[in-house]
Amino acid sequence: MKSDVASTPRPANDSGTTAPREPLWSQVKHAILSLIQDERLPANAPLPSESDLCQRFSVSRTVVREAMNQLVYEHVIYKRQGKGAFVAGRRESQEFVGSIIGFSDEWFEKHRAVDRRILRQASTFPGARARELLQLPAGDGPESRVVEVSRVLSVEGIPHMLVTISIPEHLVPGLDQVPLQARSLYDVLRRRYGLHFQSADRWIEAVTTTAENAQLLEVTTSTPLIAIESCAHSASGQPIEYWQALCRTDVASLHFQIRR
Known part of the structure; x- marks a missing residue:
């Protein structure tokens, strides 16, 4: 049955003329x-x-x-x-951006199922930005390599974030071979490698994205996304993790808590 959305009469205004019809x-x-x-x-x-x-x-x-x-x-x-x-329903708040808790850890605490689609997991040389923030030497030596993990993280089947993480390989030997589909990466870093994040610098901006990334996140290329760049440090101030992410904010909002 067809609706009569376009058949609403135009009411007269105070001057007696016909008011413009609603678009x-x-x-x-x-x-x-x-x-x-x-x-x-x-x-x-x-x-x-x-x-x-x-x-x-x-x-x-x-x-x-x-x-x-x-x-x-x-x-x-x-x-x-x-x-x-x-x-859409009510958008849930995501706290991980304003804390050192991981994306999966946060949703686990909320008793929500997280799916992890691994796109890339390999030992490689980092890009210029990752090398700069991780303070790695230039060149092709083993001390310059990172383990890079790219994933799509979904909550109960809905993609929320596309993220690429780089960690100096000498801190996580063998991480490129660890199955991560059903495990929290941060839990692996804590339990297997003894890595604990104490602080992080983060940069946030609004962006659109490529057709390939839009397909991975199941959005259109015109959909506004939040791009996040992060470099985490150990208690001694050593940079130990760099990541870049694209986040959908139509399914969840980013929450920050500011303390004096």
Whole structure:
């Protein structure tokens, strides 16, 4: 059955003239909100496809996309590339950015399942930025190498973060061979290598990303993401870990606690 989102009469204003009609995309947006409320769709419930919504509301795909984009902006829904749109529900806070706790450790404490997709795990030479912050010597000697681990971290099947971590190889011999799909990396670093992070410097900026990274995070290339760069130190001040991450904030918000 088709909706009459475009049939709302234009009311007269105080001067007796006809008021401008609400934009069609805004009418569709409110119709989708009514759909979510009337059917009591829970968080993470799938919404009808764009083509289904076009047919339901008798509007073009451009109108539906504008309405959906506005709902994404307002954090009412979120999109997963190739999978459609879903009800967002309440965004949970992520604390790991403002602390030394790891991403997996934080969600474990919240009793949430974390999936880890390993993209790369190898002994290699770091890029210039990682070498600078980790204070590694230039050259091709063993003291210049790092173990690099790139992963997509998902919470209950929804990708949250794409992260690449580099650790000086002399601190973690054999880490490139350790199975990490079902284990917290920070737990491995603590238990197997005795590495404990005491402080970290972090840089944060808003970015968009490449088509490849967008596909890994199941978002579009126009989706705003948060880029985080971090260098962690031991109690003695030695830099022992460098990472770069892309985070989705449509599914969780980053929380910082400032103390005097």
